[in-house]
Amino acid sequence: MLHAVWNACKFVGVAIPVSITFLDNVGSVARVHGSSMWPTLNGERSNSPDYVWLNSFATRNFTVERGDIIAFTSPTDPNRVLIKRVVGLEGDIVQSSSTRYSNLRIRQGFVWMEGDNKDKSMDSNTFGPVPRGLVLGKASLIIWPPARFRRLKTEADRSYPSVLVENGFATTKNQPAFTSPKISPTSPSDVPTGVFASDDSADGIKT
Amino acid sequence: MMRLPTGLLFGPFSSVLLSVARYASGSFTSRLSSPRLANGxxxxxxxxxxxxxxxxxxxxxxxxxVDFFVCIGPSMEPTIQSHDVVITEHISQRFGSLRRGDLIxxxxxxxxxxxxCKRIVGLNGDLVYDENLHLVKxxxxxxWLEGDNARDSVDSRRYGPIPEGLVRSKLYFRLWPLSRFGRIVNFKRRSLPGEDLEELSSY
Known part of the structure; x- marks a missing residue:
C-alpha cells in the first residue's frame, strides 16, 4: 500500500515538471476570448470560442515577424494574456487611430500589436508598443471547433494603415529612444514626455 | 547580468551523474534480467x-x-558588485507581492x-523623475526600475517604466563572494518626489 502511494508520488513528481516544461517550451492550447481578432479568430460570433495552438518554440528567442498572431502578457496587467497581430516592428514609424501616438518610431526591442477588429480591440493604440520580452507564443493553428480547423498564416504582405514607414530610421538606431519618440511634431503641445505617458501624467511639470 | 545555465547544464549533467552512480552501485546490472528490459x-x-x-x-x-545568477556590470554597486553570484526566488513575483525597494x-x-538586475523605485501610480528631470507617472x-549606482546605470530613467510581466524574480541570497555571503535585505529606498518618507511607517 505504502509502496503504491510512493510510486504514485514519484510519477506525479516527474509528470508535472515534464508537462510544464512541454507547455512552456513547445506549445500549448489556449481559448480565445472576445472579438478583437474577428474575423480571423472567433469568426462566428454566436458559436463557441476558438481554441488555438500556441507555438512557444517558434518564439523561443522572442523573435516575431510582421503579420504573426502572437499571444503575450498584457503590459497593463501581468495576470492577463492578450492575443493580437504584429503590425509594426522595431524601427517602423506608426500612427495610432487615436491621437495619442502619432509618428511614433518603435524603439529597439518593442513591437506594435493590433487586433484585426480595430473597433473592438484593446491593443497598442491603447497601451503603446509592447516589449518583445512579453511574447509567450505564436498562434499557428485553430484546432477547435473542427469546422474552423485551419492554419493561421503570417500576413506579412497585407497593408497595415497604421504603419507609416517600414524600418524608416534604421540608420539612427543609437539615438536615445525614450526621449525622442516623436519625429517632426506638429506643435510643441503634442510632444509627449514619454512613450508610456498616460493622459493624466504630469506632462508639463518640470523641476 | 548573466544567468547561470543551470537548467541546461545541471539537468543533463546531474542525470548523467545519477545514472553513473546507479550503474556503479549495481542497480543497472541487477535489473538486466527484469521483464521490463526484455521489452526493448x-x-x-x-x-x-x-x-x-x-x-x-x-x-x-x-x-x-529559485535560480542562480551572476551579476555583471557596475549598475548596482555598491549593493551588488560585479561578478557576485546570487540566488533569486520567483515566489514573490508570482504572488504579486513586489514592493518598493526590492532588488529584482x-x-x-x-x-x-x-x-x-535593478531596484524597484516606483510602483503603479507613483510619480518619478526621468533622465530629463520630468515627472512621470x-x-x-x-x-520603475533604477540602479543603485545612478551615474552608471541604464534603467527606467532611460527607457521608461517597464511592464510587471517582464519582472522575473527577486534577489534573495548572495553565494559569492564568501565575505558577503548571506541573505540580501531589500530595505534601501529613496523618497519619491512629493512624498513624505515618515508617512511610510508601514513600509
Missing amino acids: SSKSWRLLKATIKYGCIMYVVNNYI VARSPINPTSFI VPRGHV
Missing part, C-alpha cells in the same frame, strides 16, 4: 529518459522556484534575451 528498454534509452526527467525537474525549479531580475526591454501594471 536499453541502457541508452534509460539514460535518455533520466536526462529528460531531471532536466525537466531542473527547468521547473529554475523557472518557478527582469528581462531587458531592449534585448529580451538578456536580463537586468508610472502607469498601471508597470514598475
Whole structure:
C-alpha cells in the first residue's frame, strides 16, 4: 500500500515538471476570448470560442515577424494574456487611430500589436508598443471547433494603415529612444514626455 | 547580468551523474534480467529518459522556484558588485507581492534575451523623475526600475517604466563572494518626489 502511494508520488513528481516544461517550451492550447481578432479568430460570433495552438518554440528567442498572431502578457496587467497581430516592428514609424501616438518610431526591442477588429480591440493604440520580452507564443493553428480547423498564416504582405514607414530610421538606431519618440511634431503641445505617458501624467511639470 | 545555465547544464549533467552512480552501485546490472528490459528498454534509452526527467525537474525549479545568477556590470554597486553570484526566488513575483525597494531580475526591454538586475523605485501610480528631470507617472501594471549606482546605470530613467510581466524574480541570497555571503535585505529606498518618507511607517 505504502509502496503504491510512493510510486504514485514519484510519477506525479516527474509528470508535472515534464508537462510544464512541454507547455512552456513547445506549445500549448489556449481559448480565445472576445472579438478583437474577428474575423480571423472567433469568426462566428454566436458559436463557441476558438481554441488555438500556441507555438512557444517558434518564439523561443522572442523573435516575431510582421503579420504573426502572437499571444503575450498584457503590459497593463501581468495576470492577463492578450492575443493580437504584429503590425509594426522595431524601427517602423506608426500612427495610432487615436491621437495619442502619432509618428511614433518603435524603439529597439518593442513591437506594435493590433487586433484585426480595430473597433473592438484593446491593443497598442491603447497601451503603446509592447516589449518583445512579453511574447509567450505564436498562434499557428485553430484546432477547435473542427469546422474552423485551419492554419493561421503570417500576413506579412497585407497593408497595415497604421504603419507609416517600414524600418524608416534604421540608420539612427543609437539615438536615445525614450526621449525622442516623436519625429517632426506638429506643435510643441503634442510632444509627449514619454512613450508610456498616460493622459493624466504630469506632462508639463518640470523641476 | 548573466544567468547561470543551470537548467541546461545541471539537468543533463546531474542525470548523467545519477545514472553513473546507479550503474556503479549495481542497480543497472541487477535489473538486466527484469521483464521490463526484455521489452526493448536499453541502457541508452534509460539514460535518455533520466536526462529528460531531471532536466525537466531542473527547468521547473529554475523557472518557478529559485535560480542562480551572476551579476555583471557596475549598475548596482555598491549593493551588488560585479561578478557576485546570487540566488533569486520567483515566489514573490508570482504572488504579486513586489514592493518598493526590492532588488529584482527582469528581462531587458531592449534585448529580451538578456536580463537586468535593478531596484524597484516606483510602483503603479507613483510619480518619478526621468533622465530629463520630468515627472512621470508610472502607469498601471508597470514598475520603475533604477540602479543603485545612478551615474552608471541604464534603467527606467532611460527607457521608461517597464511592464510587471517582464519582472522575473527577486534577489534573495548572495553565494559569492564568501565575505558577503548571506541573505540580501531589500530595505534601501529613496523618497519619491512629493512624498513624505515618515508617512511610510508601514513600509
